[in-house]
Amino acid sequence: MASAKKKQIVVVGGGAGGLELVRRLGAKYGRDDHDIILVEKNRTHIWKPLLHEVAAGSLDANMDEVGYGGHAVRWGYRFFNGALERIDRDKRQIVTQPMFDAEGREVVGRHHIRYDYLVLSVGGVSNDFGTPGxxxxxxxxxxxxxxxxxxxxxxxxxxxxxxxxxxxxxxxxxxxxxxxxxxxxxxxxxxxxxxxxxxxxxxxxxxxxxxxxxxxxxxxxxxxxxxxxxxxxxxxxxxxxxxxxxxxxxxxxxxxxxxxxxxxxxxxxxxxxxxxxxxVKAPDFLSDLDLETNRLNQIVVRPTLQTTVDDRIFALGDCASCLLPGRDRPVPPRAQAAHQMAETAFENLKRIQEGRPLKDFVYRDRGSLVSLSRYSTIGSLMGNLVGGRMAVEGRVARFAYLSLYRLHLIAVHGWLKGWTLIVLGHVNQIVRPRLKLH
The missing domain is CATH 3.50.50.60 (FAD/NAD(P)-binding domain)
Incomplete structure (x- = not known):
């Protein structure tokens, strides 16, 4: 791995929050005195709220996914294709699982990766509540x-x-x-x-x-x-x-x-x-990492997003349980929460290295929007920003819904490439087939 002289920040999980975080860290620190590493079991990223369109064939994921390798080169971090197995907090190392191909042959062996700071952003999985079948x-x-x-x-x-x-x-x-x-x-x-x-x-x-x-x-x-x-x-x-x-x-x-x-x-x-x-719950393996977790396997974090047992380990997104002061429920597992947590984690990783006090995460409910395909879009905007909700539907709601994905593109790719992809997206709506059937 990299020289021990460099500060090594490891982010496990390349979902919306994790990918935005490594982009910010890479843009801030580059490769000179930091080694930013993204550990992710998949090789490409697609925004999770779009998966229902991929499933129905309305969206060609090959056109909208992000390759981690190319993204890493552009933004100054490293991509390691692997899945987290365990954390050795005494040695400040994570251990990744060996990877095998379709024939069962080992591609990459078990790996040890050192960290100075570790961020867990592995997302959530469906909770079947033990329902038979x-x-x-x-x-x-x-x-x-x-x-x-x-x-x-x-x-x-x-x-x-x-x-x-x-x-x-x-x-x-x-x-x-x-x-x-x-x-x-x-x-x-x-x-x-x-x-x-x-x-x-x-x-x-x-x-x-x-x-x-x-x-x-x-x-x-x-x-x-x-x-x-x-x-x-x-x-x-x-x-x-x-x-x-x-x-x-x-x-x-x-x-x-x-x-x-x-x-x-x-x-x-x-x-x-x-x-x-x-x-929704967090993946089962999180409960075996020697960190405090709740009944949904989520890692319990303080308002700074640091885990309760180790100041050098942070967690964000669906895999984190963050109960903010004055609230009776943890921050909900939503895409907007992961995006906002990535901003706070980035700020606190800067502050902790500079010896400054860390800031508490503040969740701002932007409201909820639901797209009923081409038929309708409805929802509520603003949330707690105006002390209540503003109901929207039709073209206003559709514009707001599409804006969420545009903001995601900008967060992941930066302003220049983000807006370029937005423009290309409008062109592709004209030239792409309406359905992907292969």
């Missing part, structure tokens, strides 16, 4: 691979139904999708599926359209989109039903099998594809 039969949308897998299965199901209708006269053939979880991911995916189905007739499936798509959205709580005001969530509920989605609220899933989703009230909902989008 979910791990075996449900699909998840936590990363690019899972989104691609869903898209492949969806296309196969649509082709199968199109063939049955065209060649066997099966007019009642349907693609049945059941989505568990009425948060933003579940709601946005449900709407995006109808958008994709409507476009398939232009891509060789002449007897397939949205009328052959049956989508059921199940939410255990009393309403969908609990992060939004009730009237806005109600509008989304109505819009989904207008599209054809069957929305079931106050409905708890008790188990899944190969063909059905079973609920507490005795229903057995037939489904070709079953998606679990309910609940």
């Amino acid at each position: 979910v791990a075996e039969h449900a699909l998840f949308l936590e990363n690019r691979r899972q989104a691609d897998d869903f898209r492949g299965r969806l296309l196969n199901a649509c082709l199968r139904v199109s063939h049955l209708a065209a060649n066997q006269g099966a007019d009642d053939a349907r693609v049945r999708v059941c989505i568990v979880g009425g948060g933003a991911t579940g709601v946005e995916l449900a709407a995006e599926l109808y958008n994709a189905a409507a476009a398939l007739r232009h891509y060789g499936l002449e007897v397939f359209d949205e009328s052959r798509m049956d989508v059921t959205l199940i939410e255990a709580g009393p309403r969908i989109l609990p992060a939004l005001p009730e009237d806005i969530a109600g509008a989304a509920h109505e819009e989904l039903e207008n599209l054809g989605v069957e929305v079931l609220t106050g409905t708890m899933v008790t188990k899944m099998d190969e063909t059905h989703v079973h609920t507490k009230d005795g229903r057995a909902i037939r489904a070709d594809l079953k998606v679990w989008a309910a609940g």
